[in-house]
Amino acid sequence: MRSVLKLSLSVAFAVAGFSSQAQIGDLLAPLDCRSHAEWFHEEPVEDNVVIPYRRGFSAPSADLAEEAIDTLEAWKTWSSVQNYTFGKDRGAMAMITDLNALHPYFRDKIKKLIIDCRAKGIELAVVESYRTHAKQNEYKTMGKKYTNSGAGRSKHQYGLAIDVVPIVDSVAVWDNVALWRKVGVTGEKLGLRWGGRWRKPYDPGHFEWTGGLTSKHLTAGILPSVSENEYPCLEEDLLTLRKYWKEWEVTQSAMTRR
Structure with missing residues (x-):
């Protein structure tokens, strides 16, 4: 026994x-950052963001908490708009308007900007998020009123800048200084740099963030790093973003050779 x-x-x-x-x-x-990311993040914000639309059409909505689809073809699903969508000449090439095309940290700041402005009764539409080198060169050829920067010298080429515009009665409002000031101050409180403080060119719809990096860092291929506790998948996300940016670059560069 x-x-x-x-x-x-x-x-x-x-x-x-x-x-x-x-x-x-x-x-x-x-550590699998995808399966454990919920350890570091709060519940996603259930809210909607105004996305680009033409005058006379109802504005569709998109879930602010929606994440980029992690496939090699996801770049094809990014939203974009054509010239004159917001009443201004922006060139022949399409403008990418998808928030998922931005650096993850900056993207979340822009989501917060949209939500905070909405709380103040201001609806924002995304005019352009990521911008290819080819699109930047197109702006450069259109004159200084569009940009002073050539390809690779704009924060848009690194997913660190965005252009927005207030929408009133389904119309883009570009010339309301008081309204722009409210939007600009809201963005600055989030730690964003506002183009409304610039003189040449005055660019009130522009916001950017570089995490302290200079243009020299960005052109060398260095992107801002943030806390791994808040963004445990940042390295993987940036690697995927670079692939998507390259696909858009190839597509729009081909247009310039036609």
Whole structure:
């Protein structure tokens, strides 16, 4: 009887030891940022953002909490608009308006800007988020009233800048200084740099953030880093973004050679 009891205890301890080793092994395994991201983030904000639309059409909505689809073809699903969508000449190439085309940290700041402005009764539409080198060159050829920067010298080329415009009665409002000031101050409180403070060119719809990096850093391929606790998947997200940006670059560059 004692032999049987000893054997049973030995088996029990062996199983327990194996289970403990397995649990320890799980703890020491590489962290999967996708499956554990909820540890670091609050519940997604259930809200909508005004996305670009033409005058006379109802404005569709998009979930602010929606994340980029992690596939090689996801760049094709990014929203974009054509020239004169907001009543201004913006060139022949389409403008990318998708928030998922932005650096994750900056994207979240812009989502907050849209929500905060809405709380003040101001609806914002995204005019342009990420911008290809080809599109930047197109603006450059259109004159200084559009930009002083050539390809690679705009924060748009690194997913760190965005252009927005207030929408009133389904119409883009470009010339209301008081309204722009409210939008600009709201963005500055979020730590964003506002183009409404510039003189040449005065660009009230422009917001950017570089995380302290200079243009020299950006042109060298360095993008801002943020807390891993808040953005555990940042490295993977930026790698995916670079792939998507390249696909858009190839597509729009081909247009200039036609």
